[in-house]
Amino acid sequence: MNNYTIKDIARIAGVGVTTVSRVLNNGYGVSKETRAKVMEVIEKCNYIPNSNAKHLKQVTSQIVCIIVKGTYNPFFHDMVVELQKCVEAEGYIPLVSYIDEDENEIRCANQLIKEKKAQGIIFLGGSAVDKEEELHKLNSPCVYATSSASDCNVSGVSSVSIDDCLEARRAVTYLLDSGHKNILVVGGAIYQKDLMYNRYQGVLEAFEERGMHFDKKNMYIESKFSYAAAYESMSSFLKLNKPITAVFAMSDVMAIGIAKCVIDHGLKVPEDISIIGFDGIEQAWFYNPTITTIKQPSVEIAKKSVALLIKTIRDKAFSQHLTVSGKLLKGNSVKVMS
Amino acid sequence: MNNYTIKDIARIAGVGVTTVSRVLNNGYGVSKETRAKVMEVIEKCNYIPNSNAKHLKQVTSQIVCIIVKGTYNPFFHDMVVELQKCVEAEGYIPLVSYIDEDENEIRCANQLIKEKKAQGIIFLGGSAVDKEEELHKLNSPCVYATSSASDCNVSGVSSVSIDDCLEARRAVTYLLDSGHKNILVVGGAIYQKDLMYNRYQGVLEAFEERGMHFDKKNMYIESKFSYAAAYESMSSFLKLNKPITAVFAMSDVMAIGIAKCVIDHGLKVPEDISIIGFDGIEQAWFYNPTITTIKQPSVEIAKKSVALLIKTIRDKAFSQHLTVSGKLLKGNSVKVMS
DNA sequence: TTGTATGCGTTATCAA
DNA sequence: TTGATAACGCATACAA
Numbered sequence: 001m002n003n004y005t006i007k008d009i010a011r012i013a014g015v016g017v018t019t020v021s022r023v024l025n026n027g028y029g030v031s032k033e034t035r036a037k038v039m040e041v042i043e044k045c046n047y048i049p050n051s052n053a054k055h056l057k058q059v060t061s062q063i064v065c066i067i068v069k070g071t072y073n074p075f076f077h078d079m080v081v082e083l084q085k086c087v088e089a090e091g092y093i094p095l096v097s098y099i100d101e102d103e104n105e106i107r108c109a110n111q112l113i114k115e116k117k118a119q120g121i122i123f124l125g126g127s128a129v130d131k132e133e134e135l136h137k138l139n140s141p142c143v144y145a146t147s148s149a150s151d152c153n154v155s156g157v158s159s160v161s162i163d164d165c166l167e168a169r170r171a172v173t174y175l176l177d178s179g180h181k182n183i184l185v186v187g188g189a190i191y192q193k194d195l196m197y198n199r200y201q202g203v204l205e206a207f208e209e210r211g212m213h214f215d216k217k218n219m220y221i222e223s224k225f226s227y228a229a230a231y232e233s234m235s236s237f238l239k240l241n242k243p244i245t246a247v248f249a250m251s252d253v254m255a256i257g258i259a260k261c262v263i264d265h266g267l268k269v270p271e272d273i274s275i276i277g278f279d280g281i282e283q284a285w286f287y288n289p290t291i292t293t294i295k296q297p298s299v300e301i302a303k304k305s306v307a308l309l310i311k312t313i314r315d316k317a318f319s320q321h322l323t324v325s326g327k328l329l330k331g332n333s334v335k336v337m338s
Numbered sequence: 339m340n341n342y343t344i345k346d347i348a349r350i351a352g353v354g355v356t357t358v359s360r361v362l363n364n365g366y367g368v369s370k371e372t373r374a375k376v377m378e379v380i381e382k383c384n385y386i387p388n389s390n391a392k393h394l395k396q397v398t399s400q401i402v403c404i405i406v407k408g409t410y411n412p413f414f415h416d417m418v419v420e421l422q423k424c425v426e427a428e429g430y431i432p433l434v435s436y437i438d439e440d441e442n443e444i445r446c447a448n449q450l451i452k453e454k455k456a457q458g459i460i461f462l463g464g465s466a467v468d469k470e471e472e473l474h475k476l477n478s479p480c481v482y483a484t485s486s487a488s489d490c491n492v493s494g495v496s497s498v499s500i501d502d503c504l505e506a507r508r509a510v511t512y513l514l515d516s517g518h519k520n521i522l523v524v525g526g527a528i529y530q531k532d533l534m535y536n537r538y539q540g541v542l543e544a545f546e547e548r549g550m551h552f553d554k555k556n557m558y559i560e561s562k563f564s565y566a567a568a569y570e571s572m573s574s575f576l577k578l579n580k581p582i583t584a585v586f587a588m589s590d591v592m593a594i595g596i597a598k599c600v601i602d603h604g605l606k607v608p609e610d611i612s613i614i615g616f617d618g619i620e621q622a623w624f625y626n627p628t629i630t631t632i633k634q635p636s637v638e639i640a641k642k643s644v645a646l647l648i649k650t651i652r653d654k655a656f657s658q659h660l661t662v663s664g665k666l667l668k669g670n671s672v673k674v675m676s
Numbered sequence: 677t678t679g680t681a682t683g684c685g686t687t688a689t690c691a692a
Numbered sequence: 693t694t695g696a697t698a699a700c701g702c703a704t705a706c707a708a
Binding site: 348353354355356357360367368369372391393394395396397 | 677678679680683684685686
């Protein structure tokens with residue numbers, strides 16, 4: 001394919017390289033005729049500017065990066081779609097980067113800021129816990145979407161999230177209200193101050209509120225966030241023959257894996273075992289039965305995240321932590337006992 | 339955060355920039371002591387090379403790009419995971435690029451080859467039909483994974499795919515063998531020589547083989563590839579009250595949307611309406627009931643695609659088009675009548 | 677084994 | 693409104 005450079009275009013169009021650059025970047029100060037002439041050559045040659053050179057030299061851009069941690073999370077997919085829309089609506093260019101679970105998102109952000117001259121970062125997945133120093137060094141506008149950074153007191157760093165503790169409590173309370181007492185909880189590994197930790201606290205609170213005790217040893221199982229892992233965890237649990245009537249899964253993906261496992265064991269959802277999930281992804285809605293879940297308001301989180309980021313881009317010292325409300329989405333996976 | 343350049347590192351370590359460059363690129367010709375000293379400074383400064391500058395200057399790389407067309411396709415997700423593994427196993431660095439449905443993948447490939455000095459491209463989604471000229475101009479090793487490019491006679495361009503016609507025929511034949519006669523087919527828009535076109539041909543063949551006629555006008559409905567779109571299409575169809583006992587959906591995502599729709603209408607899968615899907619994604623396997631489907635051998639396709647690409651990188655004129663076999667994965671969504 | 681100098685393709689500065 | 697030229701940070705040819 002062609003390998004035209006800006007110099008070639010300039011030569012062919014009979015103008016200077018600066019003029020071509022101006023045309024490309026919608027810069028002003030180019031006459032209509034010159035612009036038309038240059039555009040024609042660009043089209044004809046099918047010229048594509050080299051973004052390496054562009055970003056190497058460029059000192060600013062209109063780029064906002066969305067860094068997604070965890071290669072496959074259906075909930076994040078919904079979020080990415082919404083975030084892109086919002087970023088574009090603000091006149092910025094969204095740049096989505098998917099990184100592995102074990103990569104350092106702040107390091108990645110730093111690189112994108114230096115190399116692409118990104119004006120701000122939105123983190124999806126990943127946590128601001130114990131990262132004050134790194135974030136301080138980053139010294140750039142960033143927003144944690146769907147996870148709270150309120151404990152992280154760094155200027156320029158904001159967050160928009162649900163109250164994980166409250167929402168998990170909402171889920172478990174709904175099960176308790178529906179007459180369930182033997183409730184299994186399936187979640188991820190619990191680290192201090194972690195998102196999973198908060199959801200777990202919500203479980204405890206829901207029980208305590210009723211003067212009941214949650215038996216973590218027997219009724220909490222840890223699983224990875226995949227259909228297959230949740231299926232396996234549930235399968236092992238069922239072999240123990242412990243009497244349960246309901247499961248709270250800390251993600252919808254887990255909820256679906258668990259539902260399938262229950263069904264494969266000849267039990268019925270929700271007649272024998274009720275299931276409530278978390279996140280509110282499309283797959284849960286289309287599952288059979290529809291999975292009752294706590295919906296995170298993805299559109300609202302996306303809108304507010306971008307709004308905060310824009311504010312921070314304008315005022316580097318800005319910082320705000322918003323909590324939005326989740327919603328119990330009733331499906332058909334929870335049996336209400338009378 | 340730091341903004342060290344290679345010059346800073348060289349200065350601090352008391353060596354020349356070339357030496358630092360050598361250390362960074364695992365180049366030989368650096369003494370152990372010098373290397374250790376340089377590495378220490380790099381670590382201490384947390385230095386990250388600027389990839390713009392790197393790629394701008396670099397004339398070659400070990401990068402293989404995977405260009406994924408269509409932002410959300412669970413089947414492609416499985417493929418990407420496998421492809422990445424294979425590329426890494428060959429000692430190359432996989433670089434995944436997600437592009438929109440309406441973007442030009444060859445233009446994107448061209449850019450990545452120029453800017454990242456990518457040695458080869460794997461296309462996922464997108465088609466080689468009527469793109470001989472563009473691919474010829476691209477003049478680089480590329481492989482179409484999951485869609486055939488056998489009609490596209492360009493050296494350096496290979497492909498690995500199933501025989502869409504044959505596999506669709508396999509699906510419909512299975513329905514016919516199971517005693518179904520009134521079969522609804524749900525697929526995408528059909529263009530000449532397209533993947534959907536081939537699957538549609540398979541449908542026709544399956545019917546013809548039995549001396550039957552497929553009534554496209556009444557029994558083919560077009561839908562987008564999403565749960566919601568398939569649900570809606572099916573919902574409209576059900577209102578017509580046409581007698582059907584089975585549905586062949588040209589993707590698993592569609593199959594799930596259709597299944598949910600059927601269930602929501604108070605009908606049972608497979609007792610009232612049987613459903614067979616296509617692709618073999620995890621979600622179909624975990625659905626209730628498990629969706630019977632035609633599984634594309636993603637691991638095999640990934641392995642062979644990468645193998646072909648490596649061959650082409652070594653011999654630019656190489657070109658081969660492989661057809662792999664799909665497999666009927668029996669779930670519980672098809673009723674077998676006796 | 678090591679260092680110096682050049683240029684990759686672009687944007688930014690400055691002068692015309 | 694235009695163009696010549698100097699960076700941007702790095703890899704590479706070549707010299708030492």
